[in-house]
Amino acid sequence: MEIEQQALSNPTGVETIEISGSVALLEALIAEGTEVIFGYPGGAIMPIYDALYDYKEKLNHILVRHEQGGIHAGQGFARTSGKVGVVFATSGPGATNLVTGLADAMIDSTPLVCITGQVFAHLLGTDAFQETDVINITTPVTKWNYQVTDATEIPEVLSKAFYIARSGRPGPVLIDITKNAQIQKFDYSGYTPCNHIRSYRPKPLIRNEYIEQAAALINQAKKPFVLWGQGVILGEAEKEFKAFVEKSGIPSAWTILGAGAIPTDHPLNVGMLGMHGNYGPNVLTNECDVMIAIGMRFDDRVTGRLDKYAKQAKIIHLDIDPSEIDKNVQTTVPVWGDCKETLPALTALIQQKTYPEWLKKFRDFDQKEIEAVINDELHPASGELTMGEVISHLNELTHGEAIIVTDVGQHQMVACRYAKLNKTRSNVTSGGLGTMGFALPAAIGAKFGAPERTVVAVIGDGGFQMTLQELGTIMQSNIDVKILILNNRFLGMVRQWQELFNQHRYSFVDIESPDFVALAAAYRIKGKSISERGEISSSLKEMLEHKGSFLLEVMVTKENNVFPMVPQGCSVSEIRLK
Amino acid sequence: MDSNKINIAPASLSSGEPARAGTDGGRDEAKQEFTITVYTENQIGLLNRIAIIFTRRKINIHSLNTSPSEIESIHRFNIVVQETEDVVRKLSRQIEKQVEVLKVYFNTNDDIIWQEMALYKVPTDIIAEKASVERLLRENGARAVVIRKDYTVFETTGHREETDALIRILQPFGLIEFVRSARVAIIKNSDGFNRKLREFEKAEPGEDVNENEYLNKGQRIFTM
Ligand SMILES: Cc1ncc(C[n+]2csc(CCOP(=O)(O)OP(=O)(O)O)c2C)c(N)n1
DSSP states (O other), rough: HHHHHHHHSSOOOOOOOOEEEEHHHHHHHHHTOOEEEOOOOOGGGGGHHHHHHHHTTTSEEESSSSSHHHHHHHHHHHHHHOOOEEEEEEEEEEHHHHHHHHHHHHHHHHEEEEEEEEEEEEGGTOOOOTTOOHHHHHHGGOOOEEEEEEEEHHHHHHHHHHHHHHHSSOEEEEEEEEEEHHOOOOEEOOOOOOOOOOOOOSSSOOHHHHHHHHHHHHHHOOSSEEEEEEEEHTTHHHHHHHHHHHHOOOOEEETTTTTTOOOTOOOOEEEOOOOOOOOHHHHHHHTSSSEESOOOOHHHHBBBBBGGGSSTTTTEEEEEEEETEEEEESOOOEEEOOHHHHHHHHHHHHOOOHHHHHHHHHHHHHHIIIIIIIHHHHOSSSSSHHHHHHHHHHHHHHHHHHHHESSSHHHHHHHHHHHHSSSOOOOEOOOOOOOOOOOOHHHHHHHHTTTTTTTEEEEEEHHHHHHHGGGGHHHHHHHOEEEEEOOBBBBBHHHHHHHHHTOOOOOSOOOOOOHHHHHHHHHTTTEEEEEEEEHHHHHHHHHSSSSSOOOEEEEEOOOOOOOSBTTTSSSSOOOOOO | OOOOOOOOOOOHHHGOOOTTTTTHTTTSSSOOOEEEEEEEHHHHHHHHHHHHHHHHOOEEEEEEEEEEEESSTEEEEEEEEOHHHHHHHHHHHHHHHTEEEEEEEEGGGEEEEEEEEEEEEHHHHHHOOHHOOOOOOOOOEEEEEOSSEEEEEEEEEEEEHHHHHHHHHEEEEEOOOOEEEEEEEETTOOSHHHHHHHHHHHSOOOOTTOOOHHHHOOOOOOOO
16 A cells, blocks of 8 residues: 555656546545545445545545535635635435535635545436436536546546636536446556646636726726725735735725725725625715726625616726626726736836825715714624624734634624724635525634634524534534624524515514533533623633634624615615614 | 627727616617527537526527537537527626637627528328429428328428428428428638637637637727
8 A cells, every 4th residue: 555655646657557536536636735625425435435544644534514514614615725625425415415515606706626426327317326417406506517437537537627626717616426437447647737628718818908998097087996806815816906906096895705805904995895885885886987896796785776886987897707797787998817917917007196085985984884883883882782792892802813704694794894804815704695504614614724813603593503513523623613603583684674674574583592502512612602791802702712612602682783784676875874 | 800709899888978788778778689609629518508508597599509510529509599689798708608618609690691401291192182382392492301102301491481481381281290400500700610729729828719809899998
């Protein structure tokens, strides 16, 4: 075994050695620098797990409690590390349990390579035990998928899988490997990473004409406005982006997936866009004269009503994916390309400027928002606890250095609005799909992706109960994640809509929870539940200082609403403060 | 060149008053027949990947043809839809985004030469009895493919109206069965795909591969 392994990692010349498809797969993962695999075994993937038995030293496999947990962990890992997340699942139910995570990764452009076992090739289409047509089920939710039925295909297919997952606009790839291909032995001649597929253009060619036109528009603008999204982070263009913003002097706002690309308290960061974003960025969207959208896709949660969205503005859209240009908002100057390359080119052509009056408008709106919403949310003098004050105390203790993973609902909006982020890749949330149950497993992966950083998962009482089985993964793998449950005893976000738009008709949003602290204890995780204002800071401190995972439940007021809010079907400028 | 690729700039943007042909403005645009031509790798599952781009948006594919192109290992799809240009452009971009798709073009009927083939099965005795039927068939460019005692199969090739017209003509004479192929179309203004493919094979492809609908049209993007 020892000798064989050496030969494998050192493939020279045309020498070949005979290995199984499963071993070829694991060699490919090692060659691609895989640090951790989140997986769950089963019949159709057993040959791979058997091979993994001999690779324990080289590949760290984390046994999750549900394949959905596995894929969300892979996503969390990819989001904080910038690398490709790797996930294993068996055929049939194992594979179908990946679908939510694939859809989530697809819409949030998260690079993943998922390996599913499949029944023997000769059984395909026979309704064999645990056979599902996983390729067709996952086609709409993968950037690419492929079924391997012959072991000799494995090295090349894996190299393509990794290349496709991480290049261009990243996304999830699924490789389905029939059991016979996992077992089959073949002459292996080493692994060659892929860097070109003739039918695949990860990056559009950059056209200087566009850059020049964009610069001309920016240089003449009186009220320019930058909107940035996750593209800046995915393109590892944070520095280039900061240089652009600082030279241009343009007020800049973020989508929730873009949060943290420049620090929260950067003087030109004017806040969050969208339905629960800040007041100024939403209202002034309909006042700017030139809008510069960078690595964002004009999701309807960001734009509100489209026919009343920034109609007065000339729009410059920088995106690596040409299909995003004009998809939702008609572009004046489309700057196709990787923003790591287009931004410096644009920065070189723009004038150094400041817009004090225009920036002041944002700050004036901030003031209104602080008075109408933020003060009560972050610094309530009396009454029950608010979600915002918990996040505010957390900021004071972490100084913005922690990774904040959020689930979906009111707590997500509150955490994204108020969490202080000093660093990029600090905000992990399910943006496009809004997947409840995302946070706990994603936090596990996030910790593997950034082991030296503190990871705090902010979760609602509803969402926690969707994937709480992953407490088992935390227990068994000794992972240090801080779990902060903001318990309002409601499916809060849905309740908010029912209150505001369905005349308080609370239809099935009242949710009971178990004793979360006792539950954590059952998993040997320390926990605490609080409901007093005076305990917030000390309890958060205890959680953060505790060695290992910790669950802190904060009982918050039941019927608080997240404001501001752009009601569905309304224009961004019709944003409500209450 | 290549005015026929995915594209056509929002024409009005250079005239000062942006018409916002996108999303919202696009709804008023008239629907018409578009033929989408797709060059792809020969890959299992790709047909599904392309089809779901339409079905996801609840768009009906009027006609779909897929077959090997003049180039070894490259397949060519012809897809016909009745949609606005704005929608077709977005569909085309989504198709071109697929990993195994090389290139997508979309064209109106003015830009292409197209044909559909149809087969008609009619009772032989009626044809034999009524000489006029045979004359009608010949006048409509049909030719007999099979003549048997019990039935005869005629074939004709043409546009939809032509193949439809023959159905109406044959109906009174006991048309037994009819079938029509999908549309195949040649783009008038194209140089084929051979040269382009060589560009695609390079690791750093030139402008030919990364065509740009706005700039290649030679139009300015905006005026201020
Ligand atoms: C898997 C899934 N199911 C349903 C929803 C719809 N949904 C969005 S927010 C929400 C309520 C979340 O409640 P909770 O987790 O308690 O968080 P809160 O809003 O109270 O902070 C629901 C049900 C969803 N986003 N995801």
